[in-house]
Amino acid sequence: MVNYNSADIASFKGIFVFCEQREGKLMSTDFELISEGRKLADERGVELCGLLLGHDVEHLAAELGGYGADKVIVCDHPLLETYTTDAYTKVICDMVKIYKPEVFVLGATNIGRDLGPRVAARLHTGLTADCTHLDIDMDNYLDFLRTSSTLDVDKMKFDMEDRNLKMTRPAFGGHLMATIICPRFRPCMATVRPGVMKKSAFDEKRAASVIIDKPQVQLSIEDMDTQVLEVVKATKKLVDLIGADVVVSVGRGIGKDIEKGIALAEELAEVLGGVVGGSRATIDAGWLSADHQVGQTGKTVHPKIYIALGISGAIQHKAGMQDSECIIAVNKNDTAPIFEIADYGICGDLFKVVPMLIESFKAAKAAK
Amino acid sequence: MKIIVCVKQVPDTSGKVAVKADGTLDRASMATIINPDDLNAVEAALKLKDDTGAKVIVVTMGPPPAEGMLREIMAMGADEAVLISGREFGGSDTFATSQIIAAGIKKIGLEPEDVIFCGRQAIDGDTAQVGPQIAEKLGIPQVSYVAEIEKDGKDITCQRMLEDGYMTIRVKTPCLLTCIKELNVPRYMSVSGIVDCYSKPLTVFDFETLKNDPLIDLATIGLKGSPTNIFRSFTPPQKGVGIMLEGNDKETCDKLAGMLAAKHII
Structure with a gap:
């Protein structure tokens, strides 16, 4: 042919x-x-x-x-x-x-x-x-x-x-x-x-x-075999993961206190002028809405700073964030794959580490 | 009316990925799963079956072991399965694949009121192209990124998700819909389904079955014929080894903040 x-x-x-x-x-x-x-x-x-x-x-x-x-x-x-x-x-x-x-x-x-x-x-x-x-x-x-x-x-x-x-x-x-x-x-x-x-x-x-x-x-x-009946804009303001300079994402690690985990991520994101993302597990569990999802089946992001809290780093998550300029990971498990691609890693309980990080980042920014 | 659902068997990317010495994927050592979005397509098909009593036929293209996946989907409730399998089909890109699957669906027979469901995209290729291309080859309308479906008479009304909202679309049947995970929660296999799935019909369409269908341009299928070819594949350079900070106390956090500030990252 x-x-x-x-x-x-x-x-x-x-x-x-x-x-x-x-x-x-x-x-x-x-x-x-x-x-x-x-x-x-x-x-x-x-x-x-x-x-x-x-x-x-x-x-x-x-x-x-x-x-x-x-x-x-x-x-x-x-x-x-x-x-x-x-x-x-x-x-x-x-x-x-x-x-x-x-x-x-x-x-x-x-x-x-x-x-x-x-x-x-x-x-x-x-x-x-x-x-x-x-x-x-x-x-x-x-x-x-x-x-x-x-x-x-x-x-x-x-x-x-x-x-x-x-x-x-x-x-x-x-x-x-x-x-x-x-x-x-x-x-x-x-x-x-x-x-x-x-x-x-x-x-x-x-x-x-x-x-x-x-x-x-x-x-x-x-x-035309299709007809558009209406176009609806999202009423809730969707999170702009792709345009954000800083993304603070949470994973399964926030499971023991979901509300507090998300609140900490929000506070950390606010200090750095960023937004909150999540791994597939957090979206599947209904802890965060789907517009927050970073990864292969969610959004691909490449912010200046990506902070992964309690995210182990499955390939499908890494696919969505590994091109970030600076990756910081906090995880209890020192063998979590996320540390393989992190620029900076802290092994510890995110519920203890993040409040301290917030203070440290605030102080560092204030000193500038 | 009948319902056709297209699925794909893919390597599981939720665990570690095995890469061979030459940098290509070691598929043999990885577990296979039903592509996640395709499970939402299966559920959409089974829900429509629950409402209408229509027959559900599950279709895949892949190597012979994909039969196992088809049996699983029949255990979930699909009535029949078609496995499109042939060496000549191997290495097909999306254009080639869609011609072959479209010819397979034509062979099954597409009638007014039929609905075809696909998943949004497969996690091994992430292209989201095969669904729309099957629809084009069959000359039927498509709606992609579907998050809600309602069938009324010969029409289907559905929500197509956009980045910043959604559109409500009415589409004539036969049509093809690609499903996203927000659409539904896939059901599990039932015990009686597992018992029955091996007695349900599974037909294999090979190259001989489909080669004379005018939907297939034989010059554009398989690895050699596909319009797109791999020019070069390569592995990205490993990032320099990161710094694992000692400790996890306030001092550690101050140190990290200091390093980031010194590099003007914050």
Whole structure:
């Protein structure tokens, strides 16, 4: 079977970034992806295009331009106002067939992870989930391997002419990293983990000069098998684990006095200007609500300081926090695996240690 | 109406992970479990069976030992099982896998009012891609991240969770829903279920069974055919050995605070 997208892959050019908006507001992931897309477009010497779907959203284009988009394709239609899998998939696939980008990235948000696989399957191309690093240029990729792997890069042979998008993601909870390519089909598609790519500085000049392209959108109610009845914002303020500089997490170790354990974590987090997280055990037991969960089946965080209280450090938890800049662990058991990745460890009862830590941190901060 | 539930057998990551000398995962030495989110999919299927009396068919793709997992799910209450298994399918990426499973489901037969349940994502790959891709290949609508389900007539109304809230969505059947743990609490196997599970039908679909289905593009399955390939895999450098502080008294805490302050971490 010869597919339109494998017959002549050289005819695919340019970088596409899906720019997600919710209720007319862009997501912070959009700016991270546009900034990263700028880097890829420069490596490849091609155009960077933001793909924006919605209704009356053209005014958002300038902001995307400010972070590096050369052009924003605005697909405007009343049926695109709120995200639905079927309408968005149809319009995006139409756009890919018209514009033929070589690379197409989306944020790995709940919506990006719903949309990406559907689009990739319809376009008959590969998709790599939840990437944490992207390269096209081989020199840049090898620099990345030198700092981020145990490979002896300079003793290995590589095809330095390789121009595939190299999509790197953690495999198996970060024990392994895998770089994935999609050599035979275009576009190469990736979803990118929110909060990983660095947002570049906003450039007023670029914002003012962004090109806006408004193609005709072919869409009718017959294209849709789903109907959004309502969109509800969480009434309770959800904890922003991904954006936090400091995360203080609790685990099974708070079990003997759950309320006190959580209160101590909250106090410690407050002293350091952070938020409270929890291991899967604490969420499964109902001690904390699901938005607090750090780990493979919860959120992946990389704060400046991560404090693990009474968390043993199962792989599924480590997968969600091992890239934190500074990890501090308090655990009664000196053989707990969490100590293997901790920068600082204290072996002791968290109910005794944490009140003292709070005092010490307060004093240290006051002395500054 | 019938209910199809897709599951995957995965290595257990709640314990220690065994890594071989070449840096790849030593799957053989690790215990296998039913993927956690898939248990919520199974429970959703069984609940819908309780309400409607519809038959539940559990489907997996994997090596022959995955039969054990299928028997367990039949002991929980599923009525039939299909094991999609073939050397040709091994090493498939999500695109390849979804074509094969979609062809398997088509072979079982998808009718109006049928519902397919999947877990949100598997803990060995964490992609969350196979569910939506099966739906696309079958040409049916999907709702992912489902936290509440209500069936009324030919439609299903469900809640799809977002990072900052949720959407209520009405979807026509047949459709595919991917389930998250907030949806329900999975039931245990029952004693009578365990007794019965070995007499329930288990069918194997191999390469020969599925290879002529037009849903499968034979050039894009298995390790070689999959659209995505591993360019390089590597282990991240070990972090420098951390400092295990002596003692656990106030002095220790002051020392830690002092070190962090000196490094401008706090």
